[in-house]
Each structure stands twice: as structure tokens, then as C-alpha cells.
Amino acid sequence: MSILVVGSVAFDTIETPHGSAPEVLGGSAAYFAVAASYFAPVKLVAVIGEDFPQEERDFLGSRDIDLTGLTVAKGKTFRWTGRYHEDMNIRDTLDLQLNVFADFAPVLPESYRDAPFVFLANVDPGLQGGVLDQLTCPPRMVACDTISHWITGARAELIALLKRVDLFVINDEEARLLSGERNVVRAARSLLDMGPRSVLIKRGEYGVLSFSPNAIFAVPAYPLEEVFDPTGAGDSFAGGFLGYLAQVNDLSEASVRKAIVYGSVVASFVVEDFSLRRLRSLTRDDIERRYRQFVSLTEF
Amino acid sequence: MSILVVGSVAFDTIETPHGSAPEVLGGSAAYFAVAASYFAPVKLVAVIGEDFPQEERDFLGSRDIDLTGLTVAKGKTFRWTGRYHEDMNIRDTLDLQLNVFADFAPVLPESYRDAPFVFLANVDPGLQGGVLDQLTCPPRMVACDTISHWITGARAELIALLKRVDLFVINDEEARLLSGERNVVRAARSLLDMGPRSVLIKRGEYGVLSFSPNAIFAVPAYPLEEVFDPTGAGDSFAGGFLGYLAQVNDLSEASVRKAIVYGSVVASFVVEDFSLRRLRSLTRDDIERRYRQFVSLTEF
Numbered sequence: 001m002s003i004l005v006v007g008s009v010a011f012d013t014i015e016t017p018h019g020s021a022p023e024v025l026g027g028s029a030a031y032f033a034v035a036a037s038y039f040a041p042v043k044l045v046a047v048i049g050e051d052f053p054q055e056e057r058d059f060l061g062s063r064d065i066d067l068t069g070l071t072v073a074k075g076k077t078f079r080w081t082g083r084y085h086e087d088m089n090i091r092d093t094l095d096l097q098l099n100v101f102a103d104f105a106p107v108l109p110e111s112y113r114d115a116p117f118v119f120l121a122n123v124d125p126g127l128q129g130g131v132l133d134q135l136t137c138p139p140r141m142v143a144c145d146t147i148s149h150w151i152t153g154a155r156a157e158l159i160a161l162l163k164r165v166d167l168f169v170i171n172d173e174e175a176r177l178l179s180g181e182r183n184v185v186r187a188a189r190s191l192l193d194m195g196p197r198s199v200l201i202k203r204g205e206y207g208v209l210s211f212s213p214n215a216i217f218a219v220p221a222y223p224l225e226e227v228f229d230p231t232g233a234g235d236s237f238a239g240g241f242l243g244y245l246a247q248v249n250d251l252s253e254a255s256v257r258k259a260i261v262y263g264s265v266v267a268s269f270v271v272e273d274f275s276l277r278r279l280r281s282l283t284r285d286d287i288e289r290r291y292r293q294f295v296s297l298t299e300f
Numbered sequence: 301m302s303i304l305v306v307g308s309v310a311f312d313t314i315e316t317p318h319g320s321a322p323e324v325l326g327g328s329a330a331y332f333a334v335a336a337s338y339f340a341p342v343k344l345v346a347v348i349g350e351d352f353p354q355e356e357r358d359f360l361g362s363r364d365i366d367l368t369g370l371t372v373a374k375g376k377t378f379r380w381t382g383r384y385h386e387d388m389n390i391r392d393t394l395d396l397q398l399n400v401f402a403d404f405a406p407v408l409p410e411s412y413r414d415a416p417f418v419f420l421a422n423v424d425p426g427l428q429g430g431v432l433d434q435l436t437c438p439p440r441m442v443a444c445d446t447i448s449h450w451i452t453g454a455r456a457e458l459i460a461l462l463k464r465v466d467l468f469v470i471n472d473e474e475a476r477l478l479s480g481e482r483n484v485v486r487a488a489r490s491l492l493d494m495g496p497r498s499v500l501i502k503r504g505e506y507g508v509l510s511f512s513p514n515a516i517f518a519v520p521a522y523p524l525e526e527v528f529d530p531t532g533a534g535d536s537f538a539g540g541f542l543g544y545l546a547q548v549n550d551l552s553e554a555s556v557r558k559a560i561v562y563g564s565v566v567a568s569f570v571v572e573d574f575s576l577r578r579l580r581s582l583t584r585d586d587i588e589r590r591y592r593q594f595v596s597l598t599e600f
Contacts, residue, residue, distance in 0.1 A: 017482075086482055182317075182386055184505075185525045205484075206506040209523060218520035218597050223509060225485045257600035297518050298598060300557035 001140070001246040002041040002066075005032045006106045006131050007121025007235075009046040009070070010078040013095075014274060016229050017086055024275035025056050027078065028121035028145070031232035034279050035239025035266045036119075037063040038287060040246035043112045045069035045131070049077035049100045059280070068109045073100040088230050089204050108134045117246040119238060120144035120165070125157040132164055141251060143167040143242060145234070151178045163195035169238050171202045184209065185216075200241070200260070202234050208260055217257050222268035222294060229274045233267045236279075240266030240287075265290045301440070301546040302341040302366075305332045306406045306431045307421025307535070309346040309370070310378040313395075314574060316529050317386055324575035325356050327378065328421035328445070331532035334579050335539025335566045336419075337363040338587060340546035343412045345369035345431070349377035349400045359580065368409045373400040388530050389504050408434045417546040419538060420444035420465070425457040432464055441551060443467040443542060445534065451478045463495035469538050471502045484509065485516075500541070500560070502534050508560055517557050522568035522594060529574045533567045536579075540566030540587075565590045 007029030013022045029046045036042050043066040050072060061067055078101035081094040106127060113136040120128040122145045132142065142165045150158050151174060158178070162168060168191055172184055179190035184201060188211040191199045198212040205227070207220040241263030248255050265287055272278045307329030313322045329346045336342050343366040350372060361367055378401035381394040406427060413436040420428040422445045432442065442465045450458050451474060458478070462468060468491055472484055479490035484501060488511040491499045498512040505527070507520040541563030548555050565587055572578045 183525060183527070185523045189525075203506065206503065207518075207520060209520075216523055216597055217600070218507075218523060219600070220507060220509075220518035220520055223485045223516055223518060225483060225489075227483070254600070261600055297516055298600075300517070300519070300554070300561055300598075 001116045001249045002043055003036050003117040003119060003242055003246045004043045004045065004108070004112050004115035005029050005036070005119045005121060005239075006045040006128070007032060007119075007123060008078055008101055008104075009048050009052075010080055010101070012231060012275065013079070013081040014229055014231055015083040016088065017084065018226070018228050019274075021229070021274035023079075024277075025059070026080065026231060026275060028232075028235045030060070031235035031270065031276065032119055032121055032239040033060065033065045034063055034276055035236040035270070036243035036246070037065050038266065038282075038284050039240070039243030039262070040064075040117075042066065043069060043115055045106045045108060045112065047071045047073050047100050047104045049073060049075045052077050066111075069106075069112055073103070075100040082231070084230065088227055091230075106131050113137070116140045116249075117242055118142045119242050120161075121235060121238075122147050122150075125150050125154050125161045129157070129161050129164065140249070141166045141242070141245065143169055143238065145169045145238060146174065148174055148177055159194055162191070165195070166197045167200065168196040168198075169200045169202065169234070171204070171234065175199075175201050185211075198256070202237060204230070204233070208237070208264060210256065210260055212253075215253055217260065219260055219264060220298065222264060222290065222297065224268060224271065227271045230271050231274075232276070233271050236270040237263040237267040239263070261291060261294050262287070265294060301416045301549045302343055303336050303417040303419060303542055303546045304343045304345065304408070304412050304415035305329050305336070305419045305421060305539075306345040306428070307332060307419075307423060308378055308401055308404075309348050309352075310380055310401070312531060312575065313379070313381040314529055314531055315383040316388065317384065318526070318528050319574075321529070321574035323379075324577075325359070326380065326531060326575055328532075328535045330360070331535035331570065331576065332419055332421055332539040333360065333365045334363055334576055335536040335570070336543035336546070337365050338566065338582075338584050339540070339543030339562070340364075340417075342366065343369060343415055345406045345408060345412065347371045347373050347400050347404045349373060349375045352377050366411075369406075369412055373403070375400045382531070384530065388527055391530075406431050413437070416440045416549075417542055418442045419542050420461075421535060421538075422447050422450075425450050425454050425461045429457070429461050429464065440549070441466045441542070441545065443469055443538065445469045445538060446474065448474055448477055459494055462491075465495070466497045467500065468496040468498075469500045469502065469534070471504070471534065475499075475501050485511075498556070502537060504530070504533070508537070508564060510556065510560055512553075515553055517560065519560055519564060520598065522564060522590065522597065524568060524571065527571045530571050532576070533571050536570040537563040537567040539563070561591060561594050562587070565594060
């Protein structure tokens, strides 16, 4: 089954305690698409500027990613500059140039409109809703992400969107902000009341909590000796997660749990190097190997 | 198999966002002993003042806890006053009166000296080592805990002690402080190099990581809608953990993992009310029930 993803493709300039990387491939849709492409075909909708190099386009195209929906607009590609603290759970945005992304109005190519799996990466909730309006068949699963910027700046639109999605992927601080609840379990229950059938709360190096009305699933993150660059971990997690679900085309609790572990595995690789570099050499066999390590890490 | 615990019995005055509790039973050895007594007989070494009420002594005695080593000294019982923030991972000590605990010099009763399981709760590492000197048989397992106060103030003594223990129980911030490593995996490896055969890192609401030279085990905390009072969670965890190991008298990796889950389960009950109140009504059946919930919470 194929997965439609709508989000950003960007150039990131990143500083971490381990070093820096200028103008490297980034953006929510780029991370998601490459991660998901290990499991299922991806249809990408994003906008890039005229400065986007052919080699990066070729890299995306070398994966099982349909680039029909990757629009080239007049101007420069979205750029983000960030610096991570010693505690890499904390980062500062040093610079943000929306460039062509400022006028992003996603239009789905005809061939995308019956996608059975849909991921609405972090963009304006109004635009996320507009993507759903263009679908011609009810998808099997719609998932969305968001950030604090929209929770505070477009709260009503976000809450309207949540009534239309099956799965809400969000980090713990954002869950607290949106729900007004400090306790993560109460926060998740409050988000479930807003509409989605399940809520996945990302807790960075502490792993993931998944909530549905009848079940809670808790999984730690894969313990790494070196987290090189946390950028894109959340979107790669979502890519591995939805990718696996699209591959098995089964939304049972058992599959959802395996999907969460696959998402965690892919994210654990992504943070081992800057940008998407680690995924340029990563194989599906590597993923399976670490999945088995994850089993022995957690079984009792 | 029985468990020897050496530590504090105290009165705590606690303020949390949910309320306050003045002069309630606390102390590392009290939490540990009551938690462990669900699984195995406990031999307690601690000091209390003349003001310690008979009813609290009766409560401890009503559990499978040998109080021969509970000394009454002239003066008042150790008192601690603390306040938790909205984020209950953070607390301030408002007042500390060591009282009789200032001169605590643990002497093991003759009947305690062949204990097969030993827990050295947080006291001066010199005193912890002195307890080991009094043992007449090599124990099956010696575990110890510590706090930042000793890491910075008695570092050499602590490092000497670590060469004599099998298991080091510590929280993540303390592990970072002692090892000088920010990354928790590197911190644990560095602590293993100091001598203990395994290191258990407590991460509060995020669960526990267990490290031995050949294996890592990661387990989330039981997700609670209400954490009422986190005091004693770490010592109750250690009590459930060592209690289970003493009960099964088996130190295989499989047993250690189950023990970690039992420890997490007991701690999850303790934080549901102030002080040790929740343990006054808790049954072993309640523990088994939540253990099974823990299995469904984490299995995939």
C-alpha cells in the first residue's frame, strides 16, 4: 500500500555538541519519505526552490518515492538553522527562512488522490485539512503531526483537523501545551477526546507512549552511546511507523505495536549522523537486525 | 532468602502540587523494607529517636521485617521537609534535621551477619563499606544506592565501595555526575568500569535502564494518571527488585528482568499516595495484577 506525505523539504544548518553541518538535506517530508520508503512506496508533496540540487532530487528518486508532487517554485528552498545544547533534548532556532515554503499550497497530483495511507507532516493545520479535502477515497489511515507554533497560533484549525485524523503524532511538551495537562497520561486522554482514534506521544530519548481508548503501549528508545544529530528523529519515526503499517496493511493492535518499534528503530539510525546521511547507506537488513536487538532489549 | 537493608527511617514533611503531608513515615530503609517484605523476609538496620511512635513501629513489625537492628537513640528522629514542583521530577529540600541520624554507625546484630542479599541504602559510603566489613558470609548479592551529596563530597570512598558491590542503583542525573558523561549509555559503561557487575539507572517517570557487560534492558515506567508523591519511589523500586530476587534466589538475566518489572510495579503504587500509605493496604495480589498489566503495556 502506498503512503502520501505532505510537508517540507528543506536545507538545514545544524550545530550540535559533536560538530556542525551546513546546508544539508532536511525537512519533515524528506525525513518521513526516506524512512517510509524502506517499507512501502511513498508519494511526496512538497515545494522546493530553483536552487535545489539535482543530486538531492536524484537521492530521493533513488528510493521508492514518487516525486510527481514535488513542485519547483521560483525562489529559494526553505532553510532552517538550529543549535542543540549539551542536553540534546533542547535546541534553539537561530534562523528561519521560509522562502518558497511561505506560499506552499499543496495540490495533490491526480495519481495521489486515492492514497490509502496519509501523513500530514507539520504544516499549517489549514493546509493539512486542505490536503484531506482533495482525497477521492477514504484512506485507511490518516496521521498528522504538529508543533507548538500551530498549537498556540492556529489552535481552532488544529482542533478541527484532529476530528478528521485517525492518529495524532506529537511530542510530550506539545501534548502538554495543547491539552493543558501536565501529566502525560491525562494529556493523551484529553487529546483522544479531541477526535483521533489514537495518540502517539514521542518522548525523544525516553521512547514512545501510544494511547488508544482501550490500550496503552510503552516502548523505550533504543539506547545509543552517541546521539549525533536529533533532527528529523520524530519524522523518521513516523515514516518507519506508517511505512510498516502500509507494508502489512493491517491496523490491529499487534501490528501497530510492531510499527512503533520499527519507527523507533529507523529513528535510532537517523540520529547517528547529521541530516539523512545514515539513511544513504542503511539497508532493510540493518533495520531487521536492530529490530531483533530491540526485542532482546525489552523482553522479560 | 532474607535481605538486609541499612539506611534511614525518618519523618518527612512533603508538599506536592496535590497537597501536603506533615511528619509522615519516610526514609530510604523504611520504603525499601516495606516494599521488599512483599517478597522476602527483611532485616532492618536503622536508627530512630525516642519520639518514634509505637504505632509506626507496629506497622513495620506487622510486615515480614525483623526490627532487631532498629536502634532507638537519645534524641529526635531524622526529619526531612521537601517541596515538589509542578514538574514533579524536581524538588527542593526546605529543611533537613539529621537528629539521631547524625551519629548513625550501623552495627549488625549477630543474626543479620549471614544475610544473602544486602541493600546499602543512601548513607555515607564509608558507613556502607563498614556494613560489608561486618558480614560473616559472602552474600549472593550486594546492591547500593547513593545521592549527589556523596558523589561530590565523598567521591573516593564511594568509588572504593563500588569495587565491593554487585549492583549499583542510581538515578540518571547522579550517573551523569559521577561518570562525567552526558549520554546515559556512556555513563553506565563508565560506572560498570568502576566495579559493579551491573548498573540500574532510574529515570523516574521514564522507567529504568539496566546495564551489565553483555546486556542492556530497558523498561518504561507504569504510566499513571496521577503521581501523588514521588518520595520513596527509588527505594521502593529497589525493595521490589531485590525482594523478588531474594524470593526466587536466582540471579539469571531473566530473573533480573522480572525483578526490575516487580520493582517498577511496587514503585508505581507507592507514588499513588503520600508516604508509605498506599503500601498499608496493598496486597501481593494487587502487585501480580499490575505485573500482568505491565506485560500487556510493553509486549509487542
